[in-house]
Amino acid sequence: MKLIFRVVTALVLTVVLLAALVLLLPGEKIARLAADQLQAQTGRTLAFGGKVRFTFWPTLGVKADAVTLSNAEWAGPEPMLQAERLTIGISAAELLQGDVRITEVSAILPHLNLATNAEGVGNWVMDGGAGGGTGGSASGGTGSGGTSDGDSSGSALPLRIEAVELTGASLRYAAHGAAPVEMKNIDLSLLWPDPAGTAAVKATLRPAGEPVAVDAEIGTFAAFLAGEVSSVGASVTAPGGKGRFDGHADINGEASGRLTFGAQDALQTGVALGVFLPDALAQKAVFAADVTYTADGRLSMRDLAVELGANRLTGAADVEFKERPSITAQLQGGALDVSGFAAGQSSGSGAGGGGSGSAGSGWPDDPIDASALGLADAAIDLSFDSLSTGGVNLGASKLNLTMERSRAVLKFLPASMFGGQVQGQVVANNRSGLSVGGKLTFTGIRLERALGETAGYSRLNGEALGELEFLGSGKSVKAIMRSLSGKGWLEAGKGFFTGFDLEELMRSGGNGGSTVFDQLTASYTIKDGNLRNKDLLVLLKGFRAEGKGRIGLGARDIDYLFSPQLVRAGRDQVLTIPVRIKGSWDNPDIRPDFGQALQPKIDEIEQEAKDRVRQKLSEELNTEIAPEQDLNDALKQRIEQEARDQLLKLLGGD
Structure with missing residues (x-):
């Protein structure tokens, strides 16, 4: 939504500046004098590479081919605006009465090269190379900043622009520190009948080829162009879905109000908006929240309600957009089913x-692919009545998820699963594998x-x-x-x-x-x-x-x-x-295992046999054999003793 606001307002602002400054000086030298006037007040160079043609009555008009408007010095050498043809028409009768009513501003195949610097200032803000401002026509809508005969000391003329139309426009938008966004084949029309009133803007964007229609109303449009906060109502209609914003915003993208979105097929809508989404989002989706967005990249969402299919979450969330976004949220859900998001389900893994x-x-x-662990930092509290993941099913539970530099910690506080309760934590770390x-x-x-x-x-x-x-x-x-x-x-x-x-x-x-x-x-x-x-x-x-x-x-x-x-x-x-x-x-x-079963009995029989042999030997040898004594050793000792006794008798002993 922020990008859409900036695209539309930047397109309109650029054309308004050209209209105000080109049409100040009627006469044969209008093109050169207008270019000189623009450069004197803004430091920008307006060049006409083709013919400049005029009409005088009843509509004072100018058609200029191959028009270019130079860029801010910090934004690079490429022109901020190029157009194959620029057409501007003024009510001649009212001009004679001192009232500048622009009945038509149109551009064919314009290309806008927009950017913001480190301070968040856009290159479409022309604060003047010679110390001048943007002129009353661009900022306040009440005057043009130029005079007849090229005399810059004269008083300003009242200025009204009734209609602006761009056909086949292209856009390159490079916010400071972010990857450039490019769009082609943009159509825009603006109706602004009352200089102090509301402007109606209609635009068709094609970020991914499919048309996305923007229909907006901006209250006190002149003040909006001057950087003041104005009431804004805008609808965005894309294939499969529609969004609506009602609140307040300024030209720098700050906004607050109620944002709603509904889609019969969220995947189809995401593709049309140029946003990558998983296939599981090919179902009905509803979003609603009170949102506040600030120029330093902070998004606050309160009274948040999200529905995806049969899933519903409520709560609050804050997002800080930076190199790695930071998310804080407290969410509550009913019966949730995220089994469709389970990736890599294999028939063999069952x-x-x-x-x-x-x-x-x-x-x-x-x-x-665990790269998702590094996409953002997060601290999310989630409670629900039940959760089906396609693998593990949970009952009423409270979970806490923290993510920091590719490391995620999921805490069960506790979780109801497997028919009981589980407490503790699971960690996934992708910092070095x-x-x-x-x-x-x-x-x-x-x-x-x-x-x-x-x-x-x-x-x-x-x-x-x-x-x-x-x-x-x-x-x-x-x-x-x-x-x-x-x-x-x-x-x-x-x-x-x-x-x-x-x-x-x-x-x-x-x-x-x-x-x-x-x-x-x-x-x-x-x-x-x-x-x-x-x-x-x-x-x-x-x-x-x-x-x-x-x-x-x-x-x-x-x-x-x-x-x-x-x-x-x-x-x-x-x-x-x-x-x-x-x-x-x-x-x-x-x-x-009968081998294991019989082994104790075999050991018992073996021991019993050994005991019987020991008893028999004790009787035959007339010697007590201890249970721990080896039978072979006992028999050997008895034989040796008998041999010694017989030898002694032979030698004349007892």
Whole structure:
């Protein structure tokens, strides 16, 4: 809106200046004298490269070809204005009465080269190379600043411009410190019947080829041109949408008032305005706010309401436009759905239901574009009733997002997700390569939702609490998952595993079914994308199970050993048949490990045999053999002792 105001007013102001100064001096030398007058008062050079033709009655008119108006010294050597033809008409009868009523100002194929300097002053402000001002015609609309016969000491003539029309205009606008904006094929018309009253402006801009119509009313237009604040009402109509501003503004772009916008297709409207928008914005959009914009680049929005599709946000926001914009906002929403904005959704990145069972097929390997983290600095508070992201779904939550120099911190204060509550923060840092990390505590979350929505694993069901710290880095989701490190713990009440039934496995080795547990506790560490655990404890009806092993977060595989212990009724014997889970998350192989199950019994039988041999040897050798003593050593010592005894007898000993 600021750019549109400046384009329209600068176009009008430039033509008004030319009209006021070219038409002061009737006669054969009008062109040269007008150019001299303009240069004397503004320091600008007006040149006519083609013919200058005149009419005298009933309309005093001039048509000049190849007209150029020089630029401000600080704005460069290119002319501020060039036009193939400039036509100006005056009511001759009223001119004889001392009243200058301009009935027509038109330009064909004009080109405007507009700019602002470090102080925010535009090159269309002509404060005079000789100390003169812009003249009463440009600033106050009540006089022209010139006299008949070229005498600059005469009194000013009253000036009225009834109509201005530009056809096929082009524009280059370079605000200080910003990239130039160029537009072509601009049409403009202005009706200003009362010098002290309202001007009606109509313009057609084509920033991206499609026509964008501007229809504005500027109260006390003469004062507006002089830099004073005036009432402004403007409508902007583009393909797919329409905006409206009602308030006050000045020629430097400062404005305050109510801004509204509505579009059936926000993407179509954005494309017509030359603004890049994501495809997800191809839906109905509504915007309304009380806005205030200041010359130093600060935009304030109060009583803000935004609707996009079924999403609605209200609140307030402030934006400071600088090299890296700074945004502060407090927003509230209802049921929000931003799943359409989720980029890079891959069929292989889903929640473990792919069915291929390939360990490496899960995580996307496409490069992540995290450049958006450096587009702006921000401090945004957001609360909502629910939020669907296309991956993780949240309930009523309060979030805080801060962004500073390509580093974003999202705080959960708390957030309702996975059926419970999560507190803590997640950090994304793109200052020297992308890394993500966080520290979260959670209570009452559903494990099947948490593991399913974040890691694509939904075989573990139950309500849990715990803590998680993690850190990963890389250029893709796959690289980040394979680099993860961290630690954590969790505790769960009643729940179940799907895919195997421990009781059935222990009875017959069968597979399938579910295992119901009463309690689960575990701690874990993460390194190089592998989660390792040594102290899993699961309490089940009639027995307990311990577990240890590796879960490949990066490779999406598992190698884990459950060791259930079943106490036989009325006996002290404990039956243990470990269950090994190995393979991909999608289709792991789950079967009892009989080697692990028989090993304790084999060890028991072996020990019992050793004890019997030790007892027999003790009886035969008539020597006590200690349990810790090696049987071979004991037998060797007994043989050596017997040999010594027999040798002594042979030599005549006892």
